[in-house]
Structure formats: C-alpha cells, structure tokens
Amino acid sequence: MYTQLIGSLQKNVVLPLEKVANKVFTQSYNPFYYHGALPNFFIWVLFISGLLLFAYYTPTLERAYNTLSYITHELPFGNAIRSMHRYASDGMMIFVMLHMLRVWFTDRYREYRILPWLTGVILLSITFTIGLSGYMMIWDQEAVTLTYITANFLKQFPVIGPSLSSLLLGGELVSDFTLTRLLFLHLGIPLLLMFFLWMHYLRITRPVTDPPLALNLVLLGGLFLFCGVFPVSLGDRPNLQLVSPTLDLSFLYAWPQYLITQGWSTGVVWLLVLGVPVGLLILPYIQKKALRGQFAQVLDSSCTGCSLCYHDCPYEAITMVDRNDPTSRFKRLAIVDPGRCANCGLCVGACAFKAIEIPRRDSQDVLKEIEMALNS
Numbered sequence: 001m002y003t004q005l006i007g008s009l010q011k012n013v014v015l016p017l018e019k020v021a022n023k024v025f026t027q028s029y030n031p032f033y034y035h036g037a038l039p040n041f042f043i044w045v046l047f048i049s050g051l052l053l054f055a056y057y058t059p060t061l062e063r064a065y066n067t068l069s070y071i072t073h074e075l076p077f078g079n080a081i082r083s084m085h086r087y088a089s090d091g092m093m094i095f096v097m098l099h100m101l102r103v104w105f106t107d108r109y110r111e112y113r114i115l116p117w118l119t120g121v122i123l124l125s126i127t128f129t130i131g132l133s134g135y136m137m138i139w140d141q142e143a144v145t146l147t148y149i150t151a152n153f154l155k156q157f158p159v160i161g162p163s164l165s166s167l168l169l170g171g172e173l174v175s176d177f178t179l180t181r182l183l184f185l186h187l188g189i190p191l192l193l194m195f196f197l198w199m200h201y202l203r204i205t206r207p208v209t210d211p212p213l214a215l216n217l218v219l220l221g222g223l224f225l226f227c228g229v230f231p232v233s234l235g236d237r238p239n240l241q242l243v244s245p246t247l248d249l250s251f252l253y254a255w256p257q258y259l260i261t262q263g264w265s266t267g268v269v270w271l272l273v274l275g276v277p278v279g280l281l282i283l284p285y286i287q288k289k290a291l292r293g294q295f296a297q298v299l300d301s302s303c304t305g306c307s308l309c310y311h312d313c314p315y316e317a318i319t320m321v322d323r324n325d326p327t328s329r330f331k332r333l334a335i336v337d338p339g340r341c342a343n344c345g346l347c348v349g350a351c352a353f354k355a356i357e358i359p360r361r362d363s364q365d366v367l368k369e370i371e372m373a374l375n376s
C-alpha cells in the first residue's frame with residue numbers, strides 16, 4: 001500500500017513536474033536536480049548577511065531594539081541586509097522541506113540512505129530552532145510577545161517544563177540574560193548545523209552541494225527583487241508589561257506559537273512539536289525494501305583491481321584492498337560492503353571485465369533495464 005502510494009506519487013506527480021522543469025530550465029539547470037544543494041545557497045546568504053547584522057546587534061534589554069531600529073532606519077542598506085537575512089531564512093526552510101519531500105517522494109531516504117535521512121531530520125530541527133530564535137531577537141513588541149508565548153509553552157511541559165522555560169529566559173523573567181541566550185541559540189546552534197551537515201554527506205560519495213552559478217544568480221536576483229518589493233519592517237518599541245495586540249507570526253518558524261494563539265491546547269501542540277520529528281525519524285523503518293538481501297558481488301578471479309567500480313559507486317559500498325595472492329597477476333581487489341550496497345547496478349555497468357554482478361540480475365539484465373528506461 002505504502003510502496004504503491006510512493007510509486008504513484010512518483011509517476012503522477014514528481015516525474016511530470018520534473019519534465020516540465022526540464023523544458024523550462026533545461027536539464028543542466030533543472031532545480032529538481034539541485035534539491036539538496038539549494039538550501040546551501042541560502043546558508044551562504046544567511047551567513048554573510050548575518051555577519052553584517054551581528055556587527056551592529058547588541059543583546060541587552062536596553063539596546064537590542066535600538067540597534068534593530070538603527071539597522072532598519074539609519075544604516076545605509078541596513079534594511080536591505082535585514083530583509084535578505086529574513087527572506088533567506090524563510091527560503092532556507094522552504095527549500096529544506098522541498099528537499100525532504102523530494103527524497104521521500106522519490107524513495108531515496110531509507111536503507112542505505114538512512115544516515116542522510118536521520119541527520120536530515122536533525123538538520124530540520126536545528127534550522128527551525130535557529131530561525132525561531134532569530135524572530136525573537138528582533139525584540140520589538142511582537143518579538144517580546146513571541147518570547148513570552150514560547151517561554152510559557154516550554155513551561156507547560158511535564159516535570160522539566162519550568163527548567164526549560166528558565167533555560168530560555170536565563171531566569172524566571174525576561175532580562176539581559178534572555179537576549180544572551182537567544183544570541184547563543186542563534187549563533188551557537190549553526191555550529192551544530194555544520195557538524196550534522198558533515199554527517200549528512202558522509203555516506204554520499206559525490207554529493208551535489210552547490211547549485212550551478214546561473215541558478216545561484218537567478219536565486220540571488222529573485223531574493224533582491226523580493227527584498228526591494230517587500231522590505232521588512234520593525235514593530236513598536238517593547239513594553240515588557242504588555243503583550244502585543246497583533247501578532248504576525250511566521251508560520252514556518254513559529255507554527256506552534258501560531259496554533260496556541262489560535263486556541264489550540266498546549267498538550268496537542270506539544271504532541272505535534274515532538275510527534276513530527278519522531279514520526280519523520282521512524283518513517284524509513286516503516287517499510288523495508290523487498291529487494292533487500294541482494295548486493296553486488298565481486299568475482300575474485302576476474303577482478304583486475306582497476307578501481308572503476310570503486311569510483312562509480314555512489315554509496316561508498318566498495319573498497320579496494322591489496323590482493324595478497326601470489327598466484328594472481330593483479331595487485332588489488334574490489335570488496336563490497338553488503339550493508340552499504342544499494343543494489344543500484346552502477347558498478348556492474350562500470351566494470352569492463354564482467355567481474356562484478358548482482359545475483360539474479362546479471363549485466364545483460366541491467367543493460368536491458370537501462371535501455372528500457374531510456375526508451376520510456
């Protein structure tokens with residue numbers, strides 16, 4: 001049922017969309033083929049614009065709003081940089097989610113791709129935390145209200161709730177410590193993002209991490225245009241005794257707070273906040289692939305040790321080892337790690353010596369499958 005659903009989504013939704021995008025952008029620039037690389041474009045914009053903002057931001061109750069006001073109203077290009085930072089963070093979240101949907105739709109998220117998927121869920125949670133702390137750092141009346149709602153939401157968690165809330169606020173009440181904590185979340189957590197990105201790529205042999213220059217320029221142009229047409233604004237100076245009567249919350253980053261303001265019970269929102277990542281983490285385990293158990297096997301006597309399969313394998317499933325066999329004239333031998341082999345058949349195509357096969361799927365079958373795919 002589940003496999004059929006994915007198969008039908010691939011056939012009826014993903015492939016037709018991909019074909020249209022191929023016509024519009026050509027195959028070399030089709031954004032579908034850079035779904036993992038596109039969030040990296042936004043990471044660069046966020047990093048550069050964030051550094052410029054950081055040069056002016058002062059994380060104290062007295063000065064945070066003033067510095068934001070200075071950046072927005074007085075600093076040359078200040079608001080343009082702020083707008084870039086804001087919209088790049090929204091873009092990042094949108095493209096990360098599209099990337100996640102893409103790997104899910106195309107069934108490229110389980111078995112040998114389990115590490116990128118699991119680290120991906122962590123990356124998603126990290127991106128969310130960084131973005132949310134950024135919205136609170138604006139420190140206008142709405143941002144202060146968002147901070148109050150978040151602290152109160154944390155407080156409702158059973159047993160450790162009050163500690164979570166005081167961890168965010170740096171005490172029982174909002175103080176200078178709150179802004180230091182927010183700054184720490186906003187600048188410290190990106191280090192974790194880098195670490196998990198490294199883990200994300202660990203089991204992918206040649207990850208496509210950068211979109212082509214032309215696509216980068218189109219995105220940059222689009223971002224500039226968007227910032228020019230919809231520059232961000234700054235709300236009222238905060239009064240810590242009040243909550244904002246209006247709240248224009250970003251659904252991407254503040255959806256739990258949004259749901260709470262819409263009257264949802266805190267318990268249900270907590271279930272969602274924890275349930276979504278946990279559900280995503282267990283998704284790859286819900287169904288195993290029928291083909292599991294098959295993996296590429298090297299015919300030792302035919303292997304010349306040429307390494308072609310090793311270079312072509314996308315999952316780092318092949319290692320080249322010394323043969324240590326005085327009767328053979330070849331020095332090296334390919335070894336397949338069954339736990340990593342995706343059964344993709346690329347190595348079979350790469351080997352000119354018919355020295356690597358997938359049992360029950362010999363080279364002739366693989367060639368036929370490729371021909372059929374090309375003709376379909």
Ligand code: HEM
Nearest residue numbers: 036037039100103108109116117120121123124207208209
């Ligand atoms: C900071 C956010 C993220 C960045 C920058 C990122 C980047 C990338 C890149 C560059 C690749 C290689 C793509 C390729 O070579 O074609 C990739 C692969 C992958 N990502 Fe992400 N990713 C992020 C978040 C996520 C999330 C949230 C998920 C899912 C929960 C995810 C799941 C995967 C999977 C399963 C693959 C392997 C796909 C394949 O082998 O075809 N990623 N990612």
Ligand code: SF4
Nearest residue numbers: 313341342344345347
């Ligand atoms: S079939 Fe070959 S190329 Fe594909 S993952 Fe297995 S060893 Fe690597």
Ligand code: SF4
Nearest residue numbers: 303304306307309351
């Ligand atoms: S491509 Fe074939 S011959 Fe070359 S190392 Fe791999 S299995 Fe051996």
